Structure formats: C-alpha cells, structure tokens
Amino acid sequence: MSNKKIVLYPNIENDPDFKTAFTVGDMLRKNGREVALCPAFIDRITLPKLPDGYKATKLIDELPATEMIIAFGGDGTILRAARFIADSKVPILGVNMGGKGFMAELEVHDIDVISTINNNNYTTETRMMIETQIVREDKIIYNDFALNDIVIKGDNKVIDMTIYADDEMITHFSGDGTIIATPTGSTAYSLSAGGPIVEPTAKNIIITPICAHVLEAKSFVLVTDRVVAIKTALRHNIPAYVSVDGGDRIDIKDGDIIRVTKSDRNTYLVRLTNSSFYHRISSKLITRMAGNN
Numbered sequence: 132m133s134n135k136k137i138v139l140y141p142n143i144e145n146d147p148d149f150k151t152a153f154t155v156g157d158m159l160r161k162n163g164r165e166v167a168l169c170p171a172f173i174d175r176i177t178l179p180k181l182p183d184g185y186k187a188t189k190l191i192d193e194l195p196a197t198e199m200i201i202a203f204g205g206d207g208t209i210l211r212a213a214r215f216i217a218d219s220k221v222p223i224l225g226v227n228m229g230g231k232g233f234m235a236e237l238e239v240h241d242i243d244v245i246s247t248i249n250n251n252n253y254t255t256e257t258r259m260m261i262e263t264q265i266v267r268e269d270k271i272i273y274n275d276f277a278l279n280d281i282v283i284k285g286d287n288k289v290i291d292m293t294i295y296a297d298d299e300m301i302t303h304f305s306g307d308g309t310i311i312a313t314p315t316g317s318t319a320y321s322l323s324a325g326g327p328i329v330e331p332t333a334k335n336i337i338i339t340p341i342c343a344h345v346l347e348a349k350s351f352v353l354v355t356d357r358v359v360a361i362k363t364a365l366r367h368n369i370p371a372y373v374s375v376d377g378g379d380r381i382d383i384k385d386g387d388i389i390r391v392t393k394s395d396r397n398t399y400l401v402r403l404t405n406s407s408f409y410h411r412i413s414s415k416l417i418t419r420m421a422g423n424n
Contacts, residue, residue, distance in 0.1 A: 135198035137164055137248065138190065140212055142171045142204030145228035148179040152203050155226070155245055156185065162249045167193045169200075171208055190215060197221050199248070199401060205229015206279075206319070210376050213260075213278045213398040222255045224401035231415045233318045233331075236403055244403050254402045258315045259334055259355065260394040265373060267387050275375040276394050279316030283361055283389055284308030284341065285371045291364035294338060296357045306343035308371075311336065311359060311391045315398075318412075326350045330408055336391065355393040362388050 137159055141152035149170070156166045169190040170176065178187055190200075194216060201224045202209045209225045216223075225235030226242060237244065247253070263281045265273040275281075283292065285308055293303045312321040317329040317337055326339035327350055334355045340348040353359065365371050365385040372380035373389060383389070 134165075136167045136193060136196050138167050138169050138193055138197050138200045140169050140171055140190065140200050140202045140208070142202075142208040142228075143176050143179070145204035145208065149181075149203075151226065151228065151239060151242065152201075153182055153185070155201060155203075155242055158243075158246055159248070160184070162246055164249065167197070169193055171202075171204065171211055194219060194221065199224055201226060201245070202235075203228055206232055206234045207377065209234045209400075210278055214276070214376060217260065217276060217396045217398070220397075220399060222399035222401045224253075224403070231318075233411060233415060234315065234400065236401060236406075241404070247403060252403075255399045256332055256402055258331060258398040258400060259313055260396045260398060261311065261313055261336065262392050262394040263311075263373070263375060264390045265381065265383060265387055266390060267384065273373075273381055275378075276396055277316070277376045278313060278398050279319050279376050280310050280312040280321060281376075281389070281391055282308060282310050282320060282341075282374045283363065283371070283383070284374070285365070285369060288369040288371075289344065289366065290369070290371050291366065292340075293362045293364075294351075295360040295362070296351075296353055298358075298360075301351060302338075302340075302348060304340055304343040304345050304348040306340050306348065308341040309361060310339045310341060311361070311389075312339065313337070318416075321350075327352060328412065332408075334393075336393065357392075359391040360388050361391075362386070 139152040141149045202212045203226045226237045227235035262276045310321045314329040314333040315331045321339040324341045336353045338351040
C-alpha cells in the first residue's frame with residue numbers, strides 16, 4: 132500500500148459542506164489511507180465546520196507527498212486542479228457533481244468503488260495539453276497552457292482571423308471567434324460550436340470557428356507537431372480577448388498573433404472502471420439529447 136496521501140479537492144459550489152468529500156475521506160481512512168483536505172478556492176471561501184480529524188490545507192503544501200487528487204465538482208474543478216499541478220505527474224480522479232462531466236471517471240452514486248484504491252488496481256490515462264503565446268509587435272506578452280481549449284473572441288462583435296499551420300495559411304474568415312482545443316476539449320466549447328468529437332487520448336490540435344460568416348469555414352484537426360498561429364484583425368479596434376481554459380480574459384489588439392503548440396506538460400486522469408469514452412458520449416450526450424425531444 133502506498134504511504135502517500137490522497138488529497139480531497141472539493142468545490143464547495145458543487146459539494147456543499149464537502150459532504151461527499153468527507154464520505155469518501157472516511158471510507159479511505161477506514162481502509163488505512165491517509166487523506167488531506169485541500170478545497171478548491173481555499174483563499175476565497177468560507178469553510179464549513181470540519182469533522183474531527185480533518186483540517187483544510189493548501190494543495191501546494193500537500194503536493195510533494197500526494198499519490199492522487201480526487202476532485203469533487205464539474206469539469207471546471209478538474210481543469211483547475213490539472214492546471215495547478217501541471218508540472219507534476221500526480222493523477223486526478225474526477226467525481227462528477229457538476230454538468231455533463233466528460234472528464235470525470237465517476238458519478239456520485241459510484242463513489243464506493245474508490246475503496247479499491249487500496250489495492251492499487253487503477254490505471255492512469257494521459258491527456259495532452261497545449262501552450263499559447265500572445266505576440267505583439269514581435270514580442271511575447273503572454274504565456275499560458277491549457278487542458279481543454281484556448282478561445283479567441285470578439286466582444287459581441289465580428290473579428291477577422293487568418294489561421295496558419297507552420298506558416299501556411301489554412302483558413303481565413305470573419306466571425307465571433309475561434310477555438311483551439313485539445314482532444315479532451317473537443318467535447319467542451321468546441322463541440323457546442325460545431326466541432327468534431329475526438330477521442331480524448333488522441334494527439335491532435337483542433338481548430339473550430341465560432342459563428343463564422345462564411346459557409347466554407349470548417350473545423351480542422353491537425354497533428355500535434357504543427358505550430359498554429361491566429362492573426363487577428365479587429366474592425367474599428369473593437370475589444371477582443373483570449374481566454375485559456377475558461378479563465379480570465381486577456382485583452383488583445385489589432386494585429387496580435389496567438390500561437391498555439393503542443394505542450395510538454397500532460398494531465399493524468401485516474402481510471403477505476405471499465406467505462407469507455409463511447410459509453411460516456413452515449414450517456415452524457417446522445418441519451419440526454421433524446422430525453423429532451
């Protein structure tokens with residue numbers, strides 16, 4: 132049995148009073164595992180009353196002795212954890228308490244299976260990440276990385292975008308913006324904008340226009356050794372921005388270039404069940420869509 136801790140990473144918006152996190156924590160402690168409670172947004176929330184034996188600490192303090200992080204929330208909670216620990220190889224187990232939860236391995240009613248962690252009978256799945264740079268007048272003014280996507284968007288106005296792969300133009304269009312997604316992010320904003328569903332363990336860079344004003348503007352699925360560049364032209368200097376994994380907006384100017392490449396970082400997700408990606412798609416998309424008809 133590993134002597135490293137298992138970190139409970141609940142999002143109080145999805146797991147009020149950390150009820151599910153404590154249920155899992157008690158289960159693990161009963162089986163002889165040491166757990167640590169590291170709430171998401173710990174510096175911004177009012178903590179609920181903690182049961183005996185629990186104290187809240189910061190994830191950064193526990194990370195060196197962590198075997199696994201269990202994230203309780205939606206995909207956004209997993210994204211936050213993944214970005215925070217991206218320079219480590221600590222895997223994340225997602226318990227979906229949000230929306231569709233494509234990244235989560237478990238739903239709340241499945242949490243009993245977590246007791247099998249004692250037997251180390253789990254695997255990890257590698258998910259690629261992407262890097263981005265904003266270049267202005269030949270100077271890099273911003274760097275970041277993403278597990279899901281990088282979004283370039285106008286402020287409710289049309290912007291012009293020319294997209295290159297390895298310095299060769301692949302498309303030009305006017306529209307609301309564009310999404311550069313990983314395979315993991317293919318079932319997020321990119322899918323809503325009409326992009327393809329890509330197996331999450333694949334190695335691709337996906338480019339999806341948002342509300343393009345030309346019929347020919349389609350998604351592109353590129354291999355990962357491409358250097359993608361999006362050159363922006365902002366009509367009448369209207370506001371536009373970049374958002375990385377749904378985070379804060381980074382304002383861009385006319386002529387800025389957004390470069391995207393495959394990252395050297397990866398995210399590792401824990402797999403405890405035999406549920407396949409196709410099953411998740413069926414249960415979370417097709418079945419729910421049918422139920423809405």
